[in-house]
Amino acid sequence: MPTSRSVSIVSETTSLLEDAPPSYRSTDDVDATFPESEVDVNPQPLNKFSRQDTYWILAGLWSAVLLGAFDGTVVATLLTPIGSEFNASNQSSYIGTSYLLSVCCFTPLYGRLADILGRKGAMLLALTLFGTGTMLCGLAPSMSFLIFSRAVAGMGGGGVMTVSSITVSDFIPLQQRGLYQGMANILFGLGAGFGGPLGGWVNDTFGWRTAFFMQAPVLAFSFVLVVTKVNIKLPLEIQNQTLADKLQRVDFLGSTTLVAAVGLLLFGISLKTTEEMPWSHPLIYSLLGSSIIFACGFVYVEKNCAPYPVMPLHLMTQRTPLAVSISNLLTSMTAFSMLYNIPLYFSAVRLQSAAKAGLHLLPHSVAISIGSVFAGWIMRRTGKLYTLTLVSSALTIFASVMVCFWRDSTSTFHLWIDLVPQGFGMASFITSTLIAMIAGVYREDMAVATGITYLFRTTGQVLGVSLSGAILQAVLLRRLRLRINGPDADQIIYAIRHTTEIIPNLDPLTRKAAVDSYADALRVVFICQVAVNVCGLLACLPIQESPLPACPPGQRRNQHDSEN
Template sequence: MTVSSVAVTDLIPLLFGLGAGLGGPLGGWINDTLGWRAAFLLQTPIMVFSFILVAVKVNIKLPAEIEDQPIFERLKRIDFFGSLTLIAISTGSVFAGWMMRRTGKLYTLTLMSSLMTIMAGILLVFWRDNSSPIHLWLDIVPQGFGMASFITTTLIAMIAGVAREDMAVATGVTYLFRTTGQVLGVSLSGTILQAVLQKKLQERITGAGAAEIIDMIRHSTEVVRTLEPHLKQAAVDSYADALRVVFICQTACNVLGFLASLPIQENPLPGSPVEQQKLITEQESSDNDTDV
């Protein structure tokens, strides 16, 4: 059961990435053969099927004490302030698009976005169990904002760096590798977390029954609140150490992303006046060659 759950958890984003990777080339082929209208119309049956499948199969049952609560009480359970950290992802993408549209440039924006993720990652490393919620919130928001901006600018850089007929393939490959990285990131982070957590727990919890207690702590964080004070503190400290190592690895990956973005070329962006002028110049040059 555990193996199947882990397999499904990894397969879902992997299949999503596979679909995103194939969608670009397939959509480009349909556009070239049947037209752009067909590229959209052919998606309709698939989306309708997905809607029906979710409506029929996804049935989330809440506990009885929650279902019996009035709407106002249910709304009070929502962490609206924490949800703002998720909005940072969408805001970062929109901001990156607005800046590229306004300036026609992406290189500096890409580097600044990458540096933002590095700085946020460094701040995450210094999290403590007594850190204020404002500190945590201010660390997460720049991380999401910078990463959203970074993946947007790098995608546009890829599209701007290839020929127009190769844009669909480049987009598909970008999404495929991005989602593959997400799957590997979750898997490797979980592996590092469990390895460090087990080591730290074995150092802090000893004596009779230690193995059973450590096993329970590793497989369920809900157990921590039920432990005796000294065991609870040992579990919290061990989780903090393990998460700190994960954040260090994440920051190292952010640094690698920054270094990998340094060679990006500043090509004219698709649809920008610079690109349009470039196309006009190429067309005039082609016409002159034909006349000759």
Template sequence: MARPGDSESGNAATSRATERTPLLSSASQDAPRDAESAGNVESEGEGGANGDGADVKPGEESEETPLHILLPTMVALFSAIILSALDGVLVTTLLAPISSSFGESQKGTWLGTSYLISTTAFCTTFGKLADVLGRRPSMLLALFFFGLGNLGCALAPTMNALIAARSVAGIGGAGVQTMGSIIMGDLVPLRKRALWQGMANIVFCVGTSGGAPLGGVISATLGWRFGFGAQVPLLCISALLVTIFVRLPASREVQAQSLGTKIQHFDLAGIATLSVAVISSQTAISFWSGEELSFFHPRVGGLLLLAVLALTSFIYIEEYVAKEPVVPFRLLHNRNFALSTLFFFLVSFSIFVMSFHMPLFLETALLLSPAQTGLRTAPCAFAISIGSISAGVYIRRFGRFKTSLNLSNCLSIVSAIMLCTWDRKSTPSWFFFVSPIPLGLGAGFASTTALIALLSSLQKADLARANGLMYLSRNLGGVMGVGVGGAITQAALRVQLMERIKGQGAQETIDYIRHNAADLINLPRHLQEHAVDSYQAAVRVAFIVAAVSLTLTLLVCLPIREMGLDRAATASTAPAEASPPPPPSSSTLEEGDMSVSEASVANASITEGVRASQVRHEQGEVRK
């Protein structure tokens, strides 16, 4: 524990950290937290009762960490984040040779879907694991699953085995993003969190930008299995960096606890039922939108029924059974938390719809290649990073967020309206470059400020589980954006094609055009015109849906209250739940839970849109 005089003398900020001494003193470099909030919860170790890190009081803001500790730690975290970003793009680039080698191209899309489902289902699990096992062990566990999944992909004998291995890698991907954010939250004060969030977003951009060309080289020379296998030693290096530099020692009380005692505070039943509900619902959505099965099909209907039963069980367990619930429902009475959670669902839905359909429009309406499409969408991806960093600078300078949050939402709405006006015949070429940029700036800025709005309104002891729920909401919004947006587009495309193509063999032609977007350029001239016009009209419907969703995000954010960032965030409707041992210090745990992941979500969704265009192109090549 830090000496009582350290916070006053300032020595805590420069003293050498060891496994037995905290990196952060108990006093904040910013203005002290509210005394009442600070008194609710006693000082805990890293992650609180079950943590593994700095001795930071839940009622106080984290003190700024010395650079000689912060920078090596960030290097270790960013090494894992960049590998996670690189992995996603590699898989999309290698999809065509993978499908060809197994002769099952119809299952290719499940390589990405299985990963996304696992990531969504296990994000809250790692938020709790950080309390139970500690920061560094949880991060190493995430890297273990990530490496195990990639090793399984490299050795997979069948397509089904490869899909299962991608699900395992998704568990690790959820942990890498979540734990990176949590550890950043331990080390960076709230006012500077957004700035580091933007830096993490740039790192993610570098990984996604380098993945496509690297995947192309690997596919042409070394084979797709090497693309997965080569990540394993890199992940081992990242794990070594985490082991060396991520040193957030636990308090003596935490170190004295047995593993059994820690597990007693782990809501296994709640996490299990929530995971079943998430996996079942997302798989049902994938069957409905991707394989065009009706809601009454046994696969879809059965999975939705299972999801409802699991969700009902989860609510009952959290409300009446769990001693330390993963999701304390009392938090929903907190205005900023409830509205911010809804915001992240809506903005993720909107961004995923836009980012998946921008490449689709460019590739089908303008008949651009995947490389040209990537060039057109790149400015939007980089604008997200700029928006996030700008938000960090603004919040650090002024300590306020509400006005900027509303203005950034307006900027995104303007961009969505501009995209709704896209026309292949009348829109100038430069407009396709410029119009998505405000969307990136607004999304990056809004995601950062909404994160700060949530963090500033909760008690420290509630932040871990609160951020876990918000993280889940964000991922569900992304999945719904992909599934619902795709289903709406396909329905509109079917109607448009049926109006334009008639006569003998019309249905076969329509089905071919709907499922082979990459082959439009090879169609006869008269069919190509019909197909291009139909795709343009169908994608415009998706753009309109996204614009409406973004308008709802603005309305949701209007009632959010401005909270001071230099004092305790004690706006929770009830004090932190008391339970022996003391409740997890979610302050340090997931105060930054969204720091990396929320910063990169919009950026990741833009990247996913480019990936989707590549997948369509490569699957078309496989079919030919």
């Protein structure tokens, strides 16, 4: 029997509320004394698999992750040909918006569904919805039907990343999860990096519908492996529940108010951007006001009504989960703003083709893969993540600052390399903060906490695209009106704002006015990205350092003593 020497345990789950109810706090939340024999300093996962089964499980999960990333960039490449075929180019932006809105609204539900349906059931549901929506896109007879189909695909796309991350966390020790998350992000980066060029080639060769149908084999591969290999055991208290008891765990009212609050907010911002409505328009402020009302209703329901809340508020009163959520929101805003606006810079300011503009994102995609693996390796080697998180956030600031200084005289080297710190830092950041979130909550809250992380991340993605688009269009319109005059000025300005393809064909003076106006507008967007990235760095400062549980016991105690 081990001796009962006393050790002091402190974890990342320290609550911001000093008098938080005991049921909301872990025994790790306070300086408590326990016999060493009773302290699990090296907790083991509930599920264990052979190496071969582990490879098959990861192949099934990660092939879906790769496909989700591939699908996103493929669709972005296909917006112009799709809009042209349906003669509805003015609605093509809704294809991306409907998907992202759906992802954002349904992502938090999968954290709870993974506990109710099991990891296999939740993943199969996500794959079914994503696959159904994708195939319907290929069969779409109209733009409206295509937009609806992308929304259906988003209902599943929001679950693919979330459930795969939750599932990996069930059988991989915590200190190694960063490395595995990094490997998953390699596939994500590869899918995102090759989706655009391959989608363009498929469109030119076979037509845009083929780009949706060609995803079917990978979907089938992932589906079969999940059915046959993903046999994750849940805790006994969940396994022994009846279906009725499990359904009672679904927070229907909370989910409804959350979806309404997020959806109305993002729909209002999207309408402001795509339809060029003023903020004072009755529809815009009605949507935003309704969003605030539903958000207040959501907080009330989660606090007073829901026995199993979809977003447990006690998590959001803890220091590390709150910091992770806010920092992920802010950094995701700048990451997606960068991804959408950098190609626009090369097509509108440098007057390059869409294919060449997209190629400038390839170094960024490679950096995503390297950054993820690097973060996982560092956390596995050191057992720490705080310094890594701060350095990763600082790299995104550095990249945003470099992009702000792009001018006509900027060398080609900088145009290719300046985005690398953004991709490397962002990939490392989301990997380390996800591990921080998992390490900072109870095991029973892990699935929901992972869903919350992805909720804030996807909300940031949509906000980044929508708000940067609103800023871009506002500045661009003002600059164009200052530089272009004459009887046809309004028509020319309208055409320049809605397609960059006409810019090279304009007369020299008008072409220069258009290029300079786009350069000015994008520079304002890039400066805003710097400001948001700085806020993201400040938001992650409260994340608490704690040795990861897989550290040897002696190392854990020594690290704790040195920090205190």
